[in-house]
Structure formats: C-alpha cells, structure tokens
Amino acid sequence: MNDWIRVRITERRMETDDVAAFVLEPALGAALPAYEAGAHIDVKLPNGLIRQYSLCGTPDRSGRYEIGVLCDASGRGGSICMHENVRLDDQIEISPPRNLFPLASMQERALLFAGGIGVTPILAMAQQLARLGTNFAMHYCARSTSRAAFRERIAVSPFADRVTFHFDDQPETVMDAKALLASPEAGTHLYVCGPSGFMDHILNTARAAGWAESNIHYEHFSAPAGGANGQDGFEIEVADDGTIIPVAQGQTALEALRSAGFDIPASCEQGICGACITTVVDGIPDHRDMYLSVAEQEANDCFTPCCSRALTPRLTIKI
Amino acid sequence: MAEAFLKNAWYCAGWRDDVGLGQKDLVARRIAGESLLLYRTAEGGLVAMEDRCPHRSAPLSLGRKEGDAVRCMYHGMLFGPDGACRHVPGMDKIPPGADVPTYAVCEKDGWIWVWMGDPASADRTLICDAYDPHDPTLTLRTNSIRIDTNYRQEIANLADLSHISWVHDETFGGTDRWGYIRPRHSRNPRGIETKYVVRNIPAPRFAKHLFPADARFDIQVHVRLSVPCNFILNFRIHQADGETSGDARGKVLLDTYTSQAVTPRDENSLDYYFSWGTSKETEFPGVVDLMYRTNYEAFLEDKRILEGQRQRQLEYPGAPEIDIVHDAGPAQMLWVLDKLLAEESGAGAAA
Numbered sequence: 178m179n180d181w182i183r184v185r186i187t188e189r190r191m192e193t194d195d196v197a198a199f200v201l202e203p204a205l206g207a208a209l210p211a212y213e214a215g216a217h218i219d220v221k222l223p224n225g226l227i228r229q230y231s232l233c234g235t236p237d238r239s240g241r242y243e244i245g246v247l248c249d250a251s252g253r254g255g256s257i258c259m260h261e262n263v264r265l266d267d268q269i270e271i272s273p274p275r276n277l278f279p280l281a282s283m284q285e286r287a288l289l290f291a292g293g294i295g296v297t298p299i300l301a302m303a304q305q306l307a308r309l310g311t312n313f314a315m316h317y318c319a320r321s322t323s324r325a326a327f328r329e330r331i332a333v334s335p336f337a338d339r340v341t342f343h344f345d346d347q348p349e350t351v352m353d354a355k356a357l358l359a360s361p362e363a364g365t366h367l368y369v370c371g372p373s374g375f376m377d378h379i380l381n382t383a384r385a386a387g388w389a390e391s392n393i394h395y396e397h398f399s400a401p402a403g404g405a406n407g408q409d410g411f412e413i414e415v416a417d418d419g420t421i422i423p424v425a426q427g428q429t430a431l432e433a434l435r436s437a438g439f440d441i442p443a444s445c446e447q448g449i450c451g452a453c454i455t456t457v458v459d460g461i462p463d464h465r466d467m468y469l470s471v472a473e474q475e476a477n478d479c480f481t482p483c484c485s486r487a488l489t490p491r492l493t494i495k496i
Numbered sequence: 497m498a499e500a501f502l503k504n505a506w507y508c509a510g511w512r513d514d515v516g517l518g519q520k521d522l523v524a525r526r527i528a529g530e531s532l533l534l535y536r537t538a539e540g541g542l543v544a545m546e547d548r549c550p551h552r553s554a555p556l557s558l559g560r561k562e563g564d565a566v567r568c569m570y571h572g573m574l575f576g577p578d579g580a581c582r583h584v585p586g587m588d589k590i591p592p593g594a595d596v597p598t599y600a601v602c603e604k605d606g607w608i609w610v611w612m613g614d615p616a617s618a619d620r621t622l623i624c625d626a627y628d629p630h631d632p633t634l635t636l637r638t639n640s641i642r643i644d645t646n647y648r649q650e651i652a653n654l655a656d657l658s659h660i661s662w663v664h665d666e667t668f669g670g671t672d673r674w675g676y677i678r679p680r681h682s683r684n685p686r687g688i689e690t691k692y693v694v695r696n697i698p699a700p701r702f703a704k705h706l707f708p709a710d711a712r713f714d715i716q717v718h719v720r721l722s723v724p725c726n727f728i729l730n731f732r733i734h735q736a737d738g739e740t741s742g743d744a745r746g747k748v749l750l751d752t753y754t755s756q757a758v759t760p761r762d763e764n765s766l767d768y769y770f771s772w773g774t775s776k777e778t779e780f781p782g783v784v785d786l787m788y789r790t791n792y793e794a795f796l797e798d799k800r801i802l803e804g805q806r807q808r809q810l811e812y813p814g815a816p817e818i819d820i821v822h823d824a825g826p827a828q829m830l831w832v833l834d835k836l837l838a839e840e841s842g843a844g845a846a847a
Contacts, residue, residue, distance in 0.1 A: 442683075442831030445819035452819075452827030454680065468678075468821060 181221065181270040182209065184242070189265045192245060192326035196294060197260055200234075201242040204268050212236055214301035215278035215368075215396070218244070219427075221270040223262045227427040228255040231298035231370075231396075232274060233327070236305050242271070245326050247294035275447060277467060277484075278370070278396040280305065285364030287313040288357070290379050292371020293320075298396060299370050300327055307336040315340045316352055318375060354382040361388040369395040390471055411487040415439065416458050416495045430482035430492075439496055441482065448484035455482055459493035462486070500763055501528035502836055503613035505723055506623045508757030508769050509534055511638050512603050515542065522566065524557035526761035528612050528724070532599065533557045537564035543577040544601035544610050550581070550594050606630055606638070607757060607769065622686065624726040626755035629771050634753055636773035637788040643768055643799045645806040647725050647760035648830060650768070653798060654727045654756070655681075655688065655825035657717070663801050667794040670701035678821060679717075681828050686836070687722035688829050693744045696736045702790040712736035714744035723833050725758035725766075750783065751775040754791075764806070768795065 188200035203209055217231045234243035248260045263269060278298055280287070287306055291299035296317055306313045315336075319325035321344050331340050343352040358367070358379075367388060369379045376395055383393055413422045413430060424433040431443055431453060443453040448466030462480035469481070480492070507527045509515075515523050515534045523534040524547050533547040533556045543564075547557050554570035561567075565582060567574045572585040573594070581594035600611040600618035605626040611618035629636040643650065653659060661674040679692040694715040699707045716732040730753055735746035756770040772791045773784045809815075819827070 440835070442828045444823055444827035447819075449821065450819035450827060451678070451821060451824035452831070454824065468824075 181272060183268055184209070184271055186263060186265055186267050186269070187241070189263070193324050195248045195324075196245055196326040197248070198233075198243060198245045198326070199259070199263065201244070201269075201271065202240065208240060209242055210273045212242075212274035213276055214280055214305035215298050216274035216276040216301075217278075217298070218242065218274050219272035220244070220259070222255060222258045223269070224254060224258045226255045226258065228259070231278075231301065233297035233300045234304075235308070236301055237308070242274075245294060245297045247326075277448065277465060278368075278394060280368070281366045281392075281394070284311065284366045286362070286366075287311060288365060288367045289313060289315040290354075290367070290369045290371070290375075291315065291317045292375030293318070293324075294326065295369075295371030295375070295396075296325075296327055297370075299368060300331070302368055303331075303336055303340070304334070307334070307339075313339060316343060316357065317341070318343045318345075318352055318371070320344065321346045354379055355386070358383045358386045358388065361386055361392065363389070363392075366392045366394060369393075370397075373397060409486070411489070412491040413482075413487075414459075414491055414493040416493050418496075421491075424486070429484065430480075430486065434482060434496075441496060443483050446483040448481050451481065453481050453483045454479050456495040457492055458495055460487055460489040460491050462492060463488045499837060499841060501612070501760060502724055502833070503528075503840055504611075504617060505613070505836075506609040506611055506618075507724060507759045508726070509544070509601070509608040509610045509759065510640070510767075510769055511629075512606055512608055515608060519561055522557045522559060522561060524555060525610075525759075525767070526765075527610060528760055529762050530612065531555070532610065533566065534601070534608065534610075535561060535566060537577055539564075541577070542601045542603065542608060544599040545575070545577075545579050545596045546598075548596070549573060550596060556596065605755065606771075607755075624687075624720070624722045624728060624757075626726070626728050626757075627753040627771065628755075629773075633776050634773055635776060635779050635784050636753060636755075636771040637784055638769070638771040639788070639792055639795075640767060640769045641792070641795050641799060642761075642765060643802055644765045645802040646763055647758055647766045648833075649802055649805060649809075650758045650766055651721070651725050651829050651833065652823075652826035653802060654719075654725065654758070655690075655721055655829040656822045657719075658822040659801075663797050664794050665701065667702050667790050667797060668700050670699070670704060671697040673697045675822075679825070681825050683828055683832060685832075687720065687726075687832055688825065689721075690717070690719045690825065692717050693742075695740065695744075696738070702786065702793075713749070714739075714746055716744040721829050723836060724760060727754075727756040727758070729754045729756070748778060751778045752787065770795065 183204040184201040185204045186199055187202045190198050192198045212232055214236050217229045219227050219229055221227055230244040232242050233245050246256050246259045249256045280302055289299045289302055303315050343350045367383055369376055410426045411424050422433050422437040424430050441453055444450045451468035456479050461477050463486040464474040465484045466481040509525050515536055517536050521535055525532045531547040532544050534544050547555050549556055549568040551573055554568055556566050556568055559566050559569045564577045565574050573581055574583040575596050576582050579596040579598040581590045600615040602609055604623050605628040609623050629638050658675045661669050661672045673694050677692055677694055679690045681688040681690045696712045714734040714736050718730040720728045733750040734744040734748055737746035752774050754772040759767045772787050
C-alpha cells in the first residue's frame, strides 16, 4: 500500500469559477519527493474517497505540490468534497507521486494538447520542457477565457508565445487538429490530456495522419462515461475456481488477489514491467499500464492487476 | 527468508564425459553450497557423495578409486558407493557415524544430474527435457564456463533475451530489434515457456559476411526455462517472410538447438554447461564449428557484464533497481523459483 504523506494546504485559490488550485506542503517538515512532469498523486479526501490529481506546478520545486481540481457537480463526490471541505491550512494525506504519463527521455520537439482541466499535467510538461530548452508548442482548448484555468500563469510565463488558446465561444480561435498534426516526425512526440471526446479527436487525427504509436502519449483524467473509474471498487472472479474477490476502493487488484490467497508474479507494481499480466476472459479492464500497446489494451483479453482496474462491475480472470 | 537454493531439484553436475572411468576421475563439484565428489564405478554407474571425509574433512576427491569404492588419501579410510565406511586402517571396527552422505544421481540427455534433497524423494520426472548431444538427428558441441555471479542474475539474463542486442552486439547481435521484443511467457509449476519471432533482421554479426548485406531473416525463438536455471532453446533462422505476426513461415535456413544448464556453486559463482548446434538436416560444413566458437565468445560477453553487475550489486547492497519493459520474464521466472523456495522453507505461498 501507499506510504501516505501528511500535507498542509498552504494556498487555495479559485483559478476559475469551478477550478480550485491547491498548494500542498509537508505538514511534518520533511521535503516532498521530487517528481517529473506528468506525475499524479492520490489524495485521501475527508469523505473517505481517494482521487488522483496531476501535479501542475514546476517539477523542480520539490518543496511543494500544486493540483488543480475541477468541481464536477455530476461527479461521484470527489471534486465537490475537495472544493467544499478542503480549506487553507487543512491537513490531508497524499501518496508519493507516480508517473504514468512521463515525457519521453529524448525528443527534438513536443506537441502538447490540453482540454479543460486536462491542462494540469500538460502545464507541468510545458514548464519542464521550457526549462530544458526543448522545442515545443502547446494548444489549450477551453470553453471560454474565463473557464481556462492557469491562463494568467501561462500569460506571464517565459513560454507564453508557445501556447495557443482555443476557446469554444470564440470561433476565430478554433483548433485545426488535422493541420497541426499533419506532419508526424520521428523526433516529435505528442502529449494529450483532456475529456474523452477531446482525446479521441486528437488521438484519432494523429493516428490517421500516421503518427507512430510510440510517439503518442496521453492520459485520461476521467474514465469513459458509464464505466467505473477512479479508484472505485469492482469484483474479480477467478475462472475455473469461481472465487469472487472484491477489490476495494483504493486497493489494487493485485493486493486483493494476494489477500485472497492468489499469488501471482509482480515486480514493478506500476504497470511498467508486465510481470503480472493476467488473462481476462470476461469483463472490460480499465487499462492503466504502460506495458501493453494500444492494440493489446483494446483486445481486452488481459490486464495488469498491479495498476489496472475495471470498466465493468466484474472481471473474470484466469490465474 | 527462504534459503538461497532449492533442495528438491535436479542440478546439472556436468556433461556425461566429464566423469570418466579413469583412476584419476574423482571429480569435485560445488553445487548449491555443498561440495560433491562424483565418480564412476567399474560398471560405469555414477556415484555422488559429499566430498568430505567424516574423519577430518579432507576432500575425498583427493583420494583414490579402488573398485567401486573411494579411499581418503589422508588416513586411508575406505568408503563404498553407498557412502558407508568399509575400513579404517589400524582399526578392527568402524566407528559409529563414519559414513559419507550420498546424493541421488543419474544421466539424462548427455548431462549428469544430482538431486540435492533427500535421495528417497528424488523424482526423475522433474529432470528437464533437453537436446542431447548424442541425438543422431542433431550435431551439437558442448562446452562449459564459470561465472562469478549469483544464479538469480543468470536467470534474469536468460529470461530476457533483449540483451542480445547490447551484450552480444559483436556476436549474436548486430541489430537493435532484440531490444524491442516483448514476449508473453506462460508459466508452469517449475518454470516458464516463451515463444516469439524476431522479424526482418540482418544476419547476426558473426555470420554477416556469409550473406548479402540486404539479406533479412526471421528468428523463431522457443525457450523453456526451468528451475534451478535450465535454458533449453530452439532458435530457428528463416528467410524473412515479410509478415508482421504469427509463426515465421519463410524457408528454414538453419535450425539450431541449445541446451544450457546453470548450476549455482554458491551465492557468488556458478558453473554453466552449454551446447549449441544444428539439426543434421540444415547443417552445412563448418557451421557448427563457427557456432561453437561464437557461443563461447558470446558467453564471455555475458560473463563480463554479469560479473561487473555482481560487483556493483555487492558494492551497493540494497540499492533500488528500477524495472523496465523487459523484466516480465525475469520477474516471472524468479517468482516461480521463490514460490518453490518458500514452499520448501514451509512458509507456504511465496511472500
């Protein structure tokens, strides 16, 4: 399980009407672990839920973390709780950062696409790339100027000239993804985060234009509609055996399997090494790993129980 | 914490020719932290016993063969193939406890195998199936090497062949494609089995001069790995068929077979017995000799990197090591080993 870190909210401000930014600093003095752009943390909310939020601050300021939270009234209570119940000077617990959306180690150029609150990891990336001196361009889509979180921070940043805003209510700013993605190059990497419709649009356009899968990087900040997401619980049924194992909120499938007496190999437990790959015979996994290719994930015939979850209430697996 | 070595497993003690019938053929082996003496009786049967006289611990391998018995050449005590003391010069009676522990030993597929657990529980069905150098359909040449590392590192080396591109750049490699394979492994109670194809690659460095520069090949790989660390591989070289998935279907140019048994001596060194060669059907003059020399050269490449790695691991005890995409095989094979170790230590399922 996570080694939870107790942090204090040292700054809380409204970025837009519905996005609150929180700055977290260690409650006990010890420095927070360093992280790279794209990393996220788990946050234990006062109401018991656990939610993931991308770190959006400049990655080298290890003294503090910053997250941006969109209040989603139709959500399942995580963001509302953050907005209503987490105040300045409050203490909460967070996990150490994990990065499932890292920048490629070598690239000549990066193209960043952010949709809505998906800007949080993308902003961290822009800051890191600017510091590294890597050539990049960022496209930030939002409903309107007033709904674009971190717009002011971007405007005063040293990379302001690399960021193009696209606002739904300003037709002259409309984004032409096809033109922007028309010429894939081996040294150019694409990073996308935003709502699923936005992501599908960018990713499909890129694939149609011939982008290599290895140059495409993305992170869903919310699971596809209708499915379980976040850290919600689900069930695992062991085929041939019939045992049904509940996977609790905040628990990994691997942990649940182990506590039920089913041991399977695992090593990194972050979805990197593929040691725990397990056959899925029924149900749809919510793939969170970096091991399987897109085609392998879409086949939905296996998953990595160390980090992946389920989009259906139950997954039937073979051990 | 479980023990470092399995007891209830067969360990390779060498090629069958390593233990001959000669007067001097008292072969000393260090296996899984124990010292063994191996010899053949006059009838050719194999004997494996602790290489330690129960009197003052002199190595029996420094002794003398007498019929089916061995005499310790320190004070002359004589031991039968069952380990029982037959005679102590100067004494009429044998002192109690003057027996040498023996091991179950047998031959299979050209190798000598020793069971390190209770001889009564030795189960011959657990010996891995290997390619026999005496198989009339194959031409294989055998060799051995010692490597100063822990056998877990050797398991990790053999369960992930992506290192061919880097460690063996000058021999088996010559392309980075091995660094992009991402095979699925299937587990069994004592190991893993892996099949995949590395596609459309140039000839390996050691054979590059034999083919046109633009010749491309598909390599069909089939590996069976079993505890403690036996690596049985069919490595079939096909003409590239231009496909991107499925088995290689191009013409078979060379069908090669290798059996490799890694026997831990102790926690810091191992003996490595290996063969490589071709089917008689695809053999052509000189090729097996070339493979023999290349294989030895390549294993010296492994030795260099593994011993360097071991050195660093001992210098940085407990230093974290990160995983990458190629660690599925190593992690799964070590998991199988650890599970069996945990079962032996009575801890139940692997922790």
